[in-house]
Amino acid sequence: MIELWNSLHPLVQAVIKGLAVIGVMFPFGGACSLVERKVSAWMQGRPGPNRAIPFWFAWVPVLGPFLQKLGVFHLMADGGKMFFKEDPVPGHVNKFYFYLAPVVGMIPAFTTLTVVPFGAYLDGAGKLVPLVLANLDVGILAVFAVSSLGVYSLILAGWASNSKYPFLGGIRASAQLISYELSMTLAVLPVFLVVNPPGGSGTLSLFQVVEFQSGTWQGFTFASLHGLWFGLTMPVAAVVFMVALFAETNRLPFDMAEGEADLVGGFHTEYGSMKWGLFFVAEYSNMLIGSGVFVLLFLGGWNPLPFLPLASVVGWLGSHLSPLFLHPIAMGLLSIGVFLGKALFLIFVFMWVRWTVPRFRYDQVMKLGWQKLLPLAIGNLILYAILIAIFQAKN
Amino acid sequence: MIAPAKTELVTVNIDGKEVSVPKGTNVIEAARLAGVDVPHYCYHPKLTIVGNCRMCLIEMGMPAVDPATKAPITDTATGKQKINWIPRPQIGCATNASPGLHVKTNSPMARESREGVTEFLLINHPLDCPICDQAGECKLQEHSTAYGRGYSRFVEQKNVKPKRTELGPRVTLDDERCILCSRCVRFSKEVAKDDVLGFVDRGSYSTLTCYPGKQLANNYSLNTVDICPVGALTSTDFRFKMRVWFLKQTPSIDPESSVGANTEVWSREGVIYRITPRQNDAVNDTWMADSGRVLYKQVKADNRLLAPTINGAATAAQMAIKAAADLLVGRVVPDEPRGKTAHPEDSPYRNGIAIVGSGRSSVEEQFLTKKLADALKVSAQLVSRVGAGDKILVSADRNPNVRGALVTGLITALPASQLTSLAAGIDAGKVKTVLSLGEDLTAAGLTAAQLAKVSIIYLGTHKNATSDAAKVGIPTLTVFEKSGTFVNQQFRLQKFAKAVPGPAGINDDLVTLAELVAAAGGGMVSFDLGTLWTAIAAAVPALASVSYASLSSTGLLLDATPWAALPFVEGETLHFKPAAVPAAVA
Amino acid sequence: MAYVVERKPLTLSERMYIPQILAGMRVTLKHLFAPNVTMQYPEERPAIPTGYRGVPTLVKDPNGREKCVSCQLCEFVCPPKAIRITPGSVEDQPDRTHVEKGPQAFDIDMLRCIYCGLCQEVCPEEAIFLQNQYSMTGYTRAEMVNDKARLYELGGTLPDQHFKWDKKKDAAEHGNAH
Structure with a gap:
């Protein structure tokens, strides 16, 4: 199978990969919107969407009512509606950029997905191989570089709409993203300072970061730190990164670009049907990638627990239960499961926060970004730089 | 009719306010000049005074003089001339202004008298206001609000009388509501010159009726409806058509003859419901002819021209x-x-x-x-x-x-x-x-x-x-x-x-x-x-x-x-005397 | 009079946001698992409390007779002018001799009605009541105007406390004994 894959032309490979991303991300975006509606409903003491069902499906016992209560058909109906409803384009917009904006939004959302490893397996040589569409050595740099392009989509949408509220939304989005990108990057730096000891050849690969966190308990030694996740050893960096992540994905409480309360719908006020839907698929994709990156950087990637790396778990399962677990595919699936579990939990946290915290005022967003998070991130960086200098000198 | 106004003015004191009125003006009119309303039912400024409703009871007094010397007696407490108040209330409508007359229209005795009158009037009055056409312009309603007690002490069964007596082709009488003020009787006799109405029976059996073999059919019969202070006389045409508080009043002129009686047109949302006279003492007093009241029907007539x-x-x-x-x-x-x-x-x-x-x-x-x-x-x-x-x-x-x-x-x-x-x-x-x-x-x-x-x-x-x-x-x-x-x-x-x-x-x-x-x-x-x-x-x-x-x-x-030289055809009418001998009526 | 409310200065934990946000998240998490408080409307119906002001209706007295005498007070008092009555005289009925007046037409425009209940309050004959019906739907504007027949159908019969016209009839038969 691997041979077959490798024998394909790289271009064909790329197309298949791209289609896979689209095939995963679109349903995922829709599912997220359903989950969002359900989570918000439950938090507010409501049942949430639980009405729609095709009449013939209602005849299926148990499963029919269950899916109806879950609101699955609402999700399908929403998707169908978005594809088939009339797509009005206001007369006053700049048509080219108006059509371009949602597409531009999709590009970074899907591109970054390719460089995020979502699992790993041991190959025949006992070497851990990452499951990733494109294992780039620049890893995190690529993520940051491409994902920050996403803001162009909002600015384009806001500008091309030729209408005051979308314009304000676009401007706010750009200001906010610039403000928080700095803190985000600075919060990540200590991680890579630790991962790349002085003198060695450095890497920015996310896979390497996870590798770094896959240690076991070695007694009270520095080596034991490898078993701890960076979220535990660098809590400040994790918090700063998390907050910046909320801002970067335009999620509440940093919902500046959309701002229903004061900007009608913000940048997407003039959009409808699937063009509007693309913005939301992009938003949920960004959430997933953000969560994934956070999991890789700070929550140990596909390692189930601190001091309990995936390899040990697979080894224990293989020796005690069935050697089948040692097969690379089983291991890959297990690693994907662990990784996705963590990422999905983070997505739930995104929603949880959204339905808990009210929106910040614009000046509060700016103040928080520039006056609180940025100094904190810089201070954190300096602190870890000093700590590393001290302890590595000792070693 | 009201006593002809004399030029001689006398000063009377109404509720402590000095006001100059023509001599002979009655107290109700004098009080009106002083800005005070004296409630009344039977009195009407254009009809003779009979004083049978007793609603306008007031307290009156005259400056005290020494019976022998005719010298004013001064009240030592105030230093002003003493007023001799009559110990019983008097009716305002039949009390004429004379120099130095003092009147209290709102004293406890006057109020109590009116409350007594009101209670008696309401003893047998039916609770008809929801179905009564007079509601909203009913004097009994107004005065009951001011002087009524709000509940009845009368535990016996109320008097029941005929509700729908046709007094004439245009007037319906509801006997239960009648308070026997006799305005309609006097109007028929004095203004319409068609003396057909009167009271029969006594006590609470008293009933307004037409003389045997006659009916209230003259061309001024609907004026009795206008002057009826309660809902006893109602216009058969307007009966149950619309409540008066919905109607908008527009001043108009009766176009049926050259008298030009002043009228009030009552309409709601573009539909005219009735026409009533508007007071103009130089033209029509407070009256108008029945024939002028039905002219509004031509507005919605079938033979109206509606298209060029x-x-x-x-x-x-x-x-x-x-x-x-x-x-x-x-x-x-x-x-x-x-x-x-x-x-x-x-x-x-x-x-x-x-x-x-x-x-x-x-x-x-x-x-x-x-x-x-x-x-x-x-x-x-x-x-x-x-x-x-x-x-x-x-x-x-x-x-x-x-x-x-x-x-x-x-x-x-x-x-x-x-x-x-x-x-x-x-x-x-x-x-x-x-x-x-x-x-x-x-x-x-x-x-x-x-x-x-x-x-x-x-x-x-x-x-x-x-x-x-x-x-x-x-x-x-x-x-x-x-x-x-x-x-x-x-x-x-x-x-x-x-x-x-x-x-x-x-x-x-x-x-x-x-x-x-x-x-x-x-x-x-x-x-x-x-x-x-x-x-x-x-x-x-x-x-x-x-x-x-x-x-x-x-x-x-x-x-x-x-x-002035033209031979106009008009003969004499109310407030009009032809200047020249009218030409032969065609 | 306007007065200034002094704000409490924020504590350190409040200024740090995070503990406060976590406390809020604790609350929302609790609600996430708490039972729903909503009602599944078309299947579940709310219990109507006494004194509820639903759709205005016309009622009949216990003898099944029309109570409204078309005094038009409700039409007058109605703030949104939803009520429209065409008054008319009614024929003499043997058991209702003194009621001379009744509505020829009685329309309540439910698109205008604001359910204030002033019509019920003002009615001297206790003929109009805002009852339990709360759901009015229709496909056209005309459907949303309740005419007299519909109003009586919605209203039904309510117990009478006064028997005004029965008393009147009694007085007509046995009175005048003075």
Whole structure:
């Protein structure tokens, strides 16, 4: 199978990969919107969407009512509606950029997905191989570089709409993203300072970061730190990164670009049907990638627990239960499961926060970004730089 | 009737307020001058005083004088002349003002007396207010609010009397509600001069009734409904039609005769429900004839003209006006110098045009008719309409505004009832086009054959033989749908206001006339009353200082001397004596 | 009078946001697992409390007779002018001799009605009541105007406390004994 894959032309490979991303991300975006509606409903003491069902499906016992209560058909109906409803384009917009904006939004959302490893397996040589569409050595740099392009989509949408509220939304989005990108990057730096000891050849690969966190308990030694996740050893960096992540994905409480309360719908006020839907698929994709990156950087990637790396778990399962677990595919699936579990939990946290915290005022967003998070991130960086200098000198 | 006002003024003290009133004025009127209302039921300023309701009880007193020396007795406490208060209440309506009279209208005794009277009146009064037409304008309701106790101490069964007695063709009596004030009895006797009403039986059996074999059928019977302070007498026509608090009142003029009785038109949402008299002491006091009260029915009559027509086919208003203008202007000989006033003696039907104006048109319409006649260089004529005067409020001249035509100069002599000259003109072929402003030419002596010979332009409200024969028919508005003025038999200029909107698509008469005047080359004239009146004031010497807005609601008496020699047909009516011997009534 | 409320200065934990946000998240998490408080409307119906002001209706007295005498007070008092009555006289009925008046037409425009209950309050005959019906639907404007027949159908019969017209009839038969 691997041979077959490798024998394909790289271009064909790329197309298949791209289609896979689209095939995963679109349903995922829709599912997220359903989950969002359900989570918000439950938090507010409501049942949430639980009405729609095709009449013939209602005849299926148990499963029919269950899916109806879950609101699955609402999700399908929403998707169908978005594809088939009339797509009005206001007369006053700049048509080219108006059509371009949602597409531009999709590009970074899907591109970054390719460089995020979502699992790993041991190959025949006992070497851990990452499951990733494109294992780039620049890893995190690529993520940051491409994902920050996403803001162009909002600015384009806001500008091309030729209408005051979308314009304000676009401007706010750009200001906010610039403000928080700095803190985000600075919060990540200590991680890579630790991962790349002085003198060695450095890497920015996310896979390497996870590798770094896959240690076991070695007694009270520095080596034991490898078993701890960076979220535990660098809590400040994790918090700063998390907050910046909320801002970067335009999620509440940093919902500046959309701002229903004061900007009608913000940048997407003039959009409808699937063009509007693309913005939301992009938003949920960004959430997933953000969560994934956070999991890789700070929550140990596909390692189930601190001091309990995936390899040990697979080894224990293989020796005690069935050697089948040692097969690379089983291991890959297990690693994907662990990784996705963590990422999905983070997505739930995104929603949880959204339905808990009210929106910040614009000046509060700016103040928080520039006056609180940025100094904190810089201070954190300096602190870890000093700590590393001290302890590595000792070693 | 109220005692004739004397010029001698006396000072009376009402509730501590000094007020000068003519000697002999009763206390109710004196109090009204002092701004105090004394409640009353049976008293009516235009009827004799009987004092049988006892509602207007007041306390009165006179300055004390020494019986022997006639010297004033001074109260030592206040240093003023002492007042001898009569220990029992007196009725205000029958107490006349005399020098030094002191009155307390609101003392505890006066209030208690009224409360007692009110309680007695309400003992047998049915709880009918929800179904009573008087509710909202009922004196008993008003005074019960002020002086009633709010609940009844009467535990026995209430008196039950007939609810629907037909006193006459237009008046229904509800006996239970009657408080026996006798206003209606006195009105019939004194004003209508038709003494048919009276009370029979005694105590709580007392009942208003007609004399045996008679009924309240005179032309003033509905005034008894107006003056009834409760809901006992109700108008059969208005009965259960609408509650009065929904109705909008618009001041108007009764157009049925040259008396010009002042009226109030009661309408709701464009529908007229009733017409009642409006007080004008110089014209109609507080009365009007029954015949004038049903005129509102012509607004929704079946034979109302609702669409402009050309040769009988409905068309747009603008098309009809254009067709009328073509008919008129096409006959004007172009080489004749314009602006020259036509002389009726020379050429009554110059260019083959005849204009038949109307004594029912308002002064403004007659003014525009005159403008049109001048522009076409012809003279207009009117049709007189004469009936028997009843010496009260219906005069012999049944046109409300013949004098308006005289004042505006539309005519110079009184009109005849037959258009003999026009008939002769048609027969001789001299007349080709007749413009009739609401006058039925067949009623004025023209035959159908004569009508068929000419092109008729008919501006009117209702269908008749002339409208049927008309080449161009332009519907107009009734007196309730437009504003304007009439000049009544006293040469009193009185205004009426638009009570309800006209049917959709029908222009105001003034609009139509103004367009015809413009088409005939008479220049642009305004159809807006305010602007039109500046033109009228400039053109008509008798109306030089008048404007529509400043015309008072009781009218303006014009100088009648230029027309004093004309043999008007009116006989004597209320507040009007003919100056000359009236001509023989046709 | 306006007055200034002094704000408490924020504590350190409040200024740090995070503990406060976590406390809020604790609350929302609790609600996430708490039972729903909503009602599944078309299947579940709310219990109507006494004194509820639903759709205005016309009621008949216990003898099944029309109570409204078309006094038009409700039409007068109605703030949005939803009520329109055409009054008329009624024929003499043997058991209602003194009621001379009744509505020929009685329309309540439910698109205008604001359910204030003033019509019920003002009615001297206790003929109009805002009852339990709360759901009015229709496809056209005309459907949303309740005419007299519909109003009586919605209203039904309510117990009478006064028997005004019965008393009146009694007085007519046995009274006048003075």
